[in-house]
Amino acid sequence: MAELLESTMLICFGLSWPMNLTKNIKAKSAQNMSLQFILLIITGYIAGISAKLYNHRFNYVLVVYLLNLVVVSANVVVYFINRRYDRQAQEANAALKSQLTGNKNSAAVHTDSTHITEEAVHTSATGKPSIHYQGDDEMETYRELNSITEAGGVVLFGSNTFAALPLGELTQAFRITEPIYNRSIKDIRIEHIESYLKVCLYDLNPRKIFVNMGDVDILDENVDIDSFISKYEWLLYMIHTKTQASIYIVPIVSDSPAAYKINERLRALAAQTGCKYIDVSGVLEAKRPTLRLFELLKVHMRNHPINFADAMEVGNLSNRKVENVPHDGQYSAEPGLKRKAAYAKH
Numbered sequence: 001m002a003e004l005l006e007s008t009m010l011i012c013f014g015l016s017w018p019m020n021l022t023k024n025i026k027a028k029s030a031q032n033m034s035l036q037f038i039l040l041i042i043t044g045y046i047a048g049i050s051a052k053l054y055n056h057r058f059n060y061v062l063v064v065y066l067l068n069l070v071v072v073s074a075n076v077v078v079y080f081i082n083r084r085y086d087r088q089a090q091e092a093n094a095a096l097k098s099q100l101t102g103n104k105n106s107a108a109v110h111t112d113s114t115h116i117t118e119e120a121v122h123t124s125a126t127g128k129p130s131i132h133y134q135g136d137d138e139m140e141t142y143r144e145l146n147s148i149t150e151a152g153g154v155v156l157f158g159s160n161t162f163a164a165l166p167l168g169e170l171t172q173a174f175r176i177t178e179p180i181y182n183r184s185i186k187d188i189r190i191e192h193i194e195s196y197l198k199v200c201l202y203d204l205n206p207r208k209i210f211v212n213m214g215d216v217d218i219l220d221e222n223v224d225i226d227s228f229i230s231k232y233e234w235l236l237y238m239i240h241t242k243t244q245a246s247i248y249i250v251p252i253v254s255d256s257p258a259a260y261k262i263n264e265r266l267r268a269l270a271a272q273t274g275c276k277y278i279d280v281s282g283v284l285e286a287k288r289p290t291l292r293l294f295e296l297l298k299v300h301m302r303n304h305p306i307n308f309a310d311a312m313e314v315g316n317l318s319n320r321k322v323e324n325v326p327h328d329g330q331y332s333a334e335p336g337l338k339r340k341a342a343y344a345k346h
Contacts, residue, residue: 017071029241030082038075045069089241138185142199151205153179154301158212159188161253170294178301189217190231202242212250218258229265236273247275248300253283
């Protein structure tokens with residue numbers, strides 16, 4: 001009976017290792033693996049096997065020990081394979097940085113793919129000028145907020161479109177219970193985001209990531225669409241190798257010809273990379289574009305599959321009619337949605 005219970009313990013404990021092995025193989029990164037921990041477990045199994053051999057207890061319990069040892073040892077092999085993937089990613093990263101640096105105009109100043117804003121030079125407390133990089137303020141805030149986040153949440157990562165979303169009010173209005181974090185950076189271009197990925201994405205260990213880039217890039221009349229897509233693909237690759245998250249591509253919310261061409265390419269890119277493409281066409285024609293955009297996103301944010309109630313709710317808030325504002329400055333609307341009163345100056 002004692003051996004049966006010991007075998008049950010080993011089987012229950014050992015079942016986690018095949019799942020861990022599968023997860024590490026899919027990750028193709030050793031960032032979340034600990035070689036010291038794996039070796040410690042292996043040492044424990046070897047000690048257990050040695051005890052069985054020393055006492056000449058050759059039974060089915062010994063077989064369970066050996067099976068667990070084999071699976072745990074396989075993680076060591078995967079660890080070094082993933083280390084090689086990490087080195088290849090770093091080398092490709094360095095090559096991309098070198099290429100981007102070589103293509104820049106000598107008048108532009110870049111450091112670690114971070115670009116300097118027009119108001120880059122400030123005076124520090126010592127009276128000496130200091131350089132201020134775009135996104136520095138957000139990163140300081142995000143680092144502080146990351147200390148109180150929950151792993152396995154949903155992250156919005158983009159530029160102006162996502163940065164403007166009032167996430168707190170939207171999650172409350174739509175009764176979203178999953179942890180959702182906005183790590184978008186205002187006025188950022190796709191070529192400058194690499195140095196922000198750790199703070200905005202990797203440190204949060206998210207379950208789902210919604211990417212929306214390009215609304216600033218298309219402001220350039222001479223935007224190179226091929227170059228933009230290439231950088232977008234590299235962005236997706238970095239996210240894929242450093243996280244276990246499902247990636248959702250949110251196209252550019254704009255009616256410009258450049259946005260249309262880029263969005264068509266993004267749709268194809270999503271199919272090629274295994275990401276999910278969220279069709280947001282018609283957002284600009286909605287009565288309330290912000291609410292409509294979030295409605296389309298929130299369907300994919302839930303842990304559970306969309307049910308009939310969720311489907312009926314889509315389009316409900318963004319199309320809800322708001323009545324005229326009375327003269328006393330109060331407002332009225334259909335239940336579930338509040339709108340700030342418009343005060344006219346007489």
